[in-house]
Amino acid sequence: MRNLVRRSVRRPWRLAAEASALLIAAVVAFPLYWMVLSAFKPAGEIESSEPRPWTLSPSLDSFRRVFGQQEFGRYFLNSLVVAVTVVAVSALIAFLAATAVTRFRFRFRTTLLIMFLIAQMVPVEALTIPLFFQMRDFGQLNTLGALILPHIAFSLPFAIWMLRGFVKAVPEALEEAAHIDGASRTRFLWQILFPLVFPGLVATSVFSFISAWNDFLFAKSFIISDTSQSTLPMALLVFYKPDDPDWGGVMAGSTVMTIPVLIFFVLVQRRLVSGLGGAVKD
Amino acid sequence: MTDRPLTVSAPGAAPGPAPAAGPAVRASSARAATKAPRPGRGPAAGRRSPLARGGWTPWLYLAPALVVLGGLLVYPVYQLGLISFLEYTQAQVSGGEPTSFQGFGNYAALFRDEQFWQVLLATMVFAGACVVSTLAVGCALAVLLTRVRALPRLALMLAALGAWATPAVTGSTVWLLLFDPDFGPVNRILGLGDHSWTYGRYSAFALVLLEVVWCSFPFVMVTVYAGIRAVPSEVLEAASLDGASQWRIWRSMLAPMLRPILVVVTIQSVIWDFKVFTQIYVMTNGGGIAGQNLVLNVYAYQKAFASSQYGLGSAIGVVMLLILLAVTLVYLRLLRRQGEEL
Numbered sequence: 001m002r003n004l005v006r007r008s009v010r011r012p013w014r015l016a017a018e019a020s021a022l023l024i025a026a027v028v029a030f031p032l033y034w035m036v037l038s039a040f041k042p043a044g045e046i047e048s049s050e051p052r053p054w055t056l057s058p059s060l061d062s063f064r065r066v067f068g069q070q071e072f073g074r075y076f077l078n079s080l081v082v083a084v085t086v087v088a089v090s091a092l093i094a095f096l097a098a099t100a101v102t103r104f105r106f107r108f109r110t111t112l113l114i115m116f117l118i119a120q121m122v123p124v125e126a127l128t129i130p131l132f133f134q135m136r137d138f139g140q141l142n143t144l145g146a147l148i149l150p151h152i153a154f155s156l157p158f159a160i161w162m163l164r165g166f167v168k169a170v171p172e173a174l175e176e177a178a179h180i181d182g183a184s185r186t187r188f189l190w191q192i193l194f195p196l197v198f199p200g201l202v203a204t205s206v207f208s209f210i211s212a213w214n215d216f217l218f219a220k221s222f223i224i225s226d227t228s229q230s231t232l233p234m235a236l237l238v239f240y241k242p243d244d245p246d247w248g249g250v251m252a253g254s255t256v257m258t259i260p261v262l263i264f265f266v267l268v269q270r271r272l273v274s275g276l277g278g279a280v281k282d
Numbered sequence: 283m284t285d286r287p288l289t290v291s292a293p294g295a296a297p298g299p300a301p302a303a304g305p306a307v308r309a310s311s312a313r314a315a316t317k318a319p320r321p322g323r324g325p326a327a328g329r330r331s332p333l334a335r336g337g338w339t340p341w342l343y344l345a346p347a348l349v350v351l352g353g354l355l356v357y358p359v360y361q362l363g364l365i366s367f368l369e370y371t372q373a374q375v376s377g378g379e380p381t382s383f384q385g386f387g388n389y390a391a392l393f394r395d396e397q398f399w400q401v402l403l404a405t406m407v408f409a410g411a412c413v414v415s416t417l418a419v420g421c422a423l424a425v426l427l428t429r430v431r432a433l434p435r436l437a438l439m440l441a442a443l444g445a446w447a448t449p450a451v452t453g454s455t456v457w458l459l460l461f462d463p464d465f466g467p468v469n470r471i472l473g474l475g476d477h478s479w480t481y482g483r484y485s486a487f488a489l490v491l492l493e494v495v496w497c498s499f500p501f502v503m504v505t506v507y508a509g510i511r512a513v514p515s516e517v518l519e520a521a522s523l524d525g526a527s528q529w530r531i532w533r534s535m536l537a538p539m540l541r542p543i544l545v546v547v548t549i550q551s552v553i554w555d556f557k558v559f560t561q562i563y564v565m566t567n568g569g570g571i572a573g574q575n576l577v578l579n580v581y582a583y584q585k586a587f588a589s590s591q592y593g594l595g596s597a598i599g600v601v602m603l604l605i606l607l608a609v610t611l612v613y614l615r616l617l618r619r620q621g622e623e624l
Contacts (some may be wrong), residue, residue, distance in 0.1 A: 022438075231452040
């Protein structure tokens, strides 16, 4: 493909394409740049009517204000606990389920697959009301459980659907060989299949991580009285009052909230991109 | 399988036969990595996979997923339907009054409400505009990625991953700052003075749309780019040697091969954009001045949690559910028509 493109696209056109790609990259990255820049601007400078795209005296004041806010560290930890639990538990459950629907032939298999597909489309937000009552009845309101449990359920269908392709790709001959060598089914599952499918699990986990880390609606609706159980989006909004936002605080908080996801993305990007291609093509 | 960072290659994308719309031909990375053991070893070779004869085993594997989905997805959906038929306000929630069956009362009230129709229309138009813009930008940039050398490609990929990784709440506040009438750089660059973007209905929707497109085009771009890269180069070269124009190659070869991918990203975009909550809620401060920027999701939330009309809120939820279900059925039909094996 690249060779063909090289040959057929004339040089000035390719240079124009490359220039526009760089320009677009700059435009796309600009909001992030502005976020970090504003977080480091000293007090007062951000509220200037002549915003400068640089700052002469970077300051950590906004970050101090953010971390000085009661229990910001706690919120950060809560967000992390929610996201990591959701990722780990849903990956495990999805792996088992994906194995079942790809490695076995049984009645209702196709029906189940279609149900998983339909489950993917259920608007989570519409379920806030019944989930609110359900969490209340379980005694989970104002606990992290109220954020973890629903997100596990919501990331499952997509995770199963995506992992299916990865499980399918493991040759059956491998299974036979393991069987002949005397490995039990459980052993095959965890010691052979699981490591092979792991890259797929990583790609899948991006989606469950993002959905849990980004969660705003459930945190807003289910954590109502015990704010020590709150998560980062709520902490951020302490600084964002629509009439009089503390922009420095909001941008510093935003930066702190975005960095873990960025790190996660950088760690998994190669798996993510190849995983997407695989899952989508399947 | 290339191992360079930020190059896209699907597990099944090693150059090989064209994945003509349908189940892709997968020369899996796993297969390549593990070297399947020698065939014909032992008497059982050639028999069916031992895992396949499962009996109850598949159900054992499925049990955790089914329990979780049943308890936290299916049951809430049932409850949502149930509550939508009840009178359910603060009095019933606190147990002060018994719940009473309303029949279609909530729906009747909803459908009589002029605001509901306005919000429904706004949701459709807004989601539609988001989907079309996201797909257009994502696909255009995916094609652009195939035309440039490694460095510009890396830059664009990294920028897109950054936008993708940005949480919805932080993205919303950053875009608000960018377009802030007093302190934002955009008005300064465009020379708009202190024009407020969130004051007017359409400009507020437009601002939210920009943010939504910014954080959701990367998924489309990366996925479509992965798809284009998976098309074997020999096929395209042959076509080009035979004298086919670029447009012809795109229309007759790439487009049909990419169709399964396009279907998936379209449906995912429809689902995501129809359910936008955080961006609208944060950027328009809960639905805009006098509710001018409400979409169904935020509307349902306001009805249920701000004014304690849980029955009415649930009815709105059911309407949303039905619309998305209709979309799903269209999706399933498309998949089936492509002969996709489930």
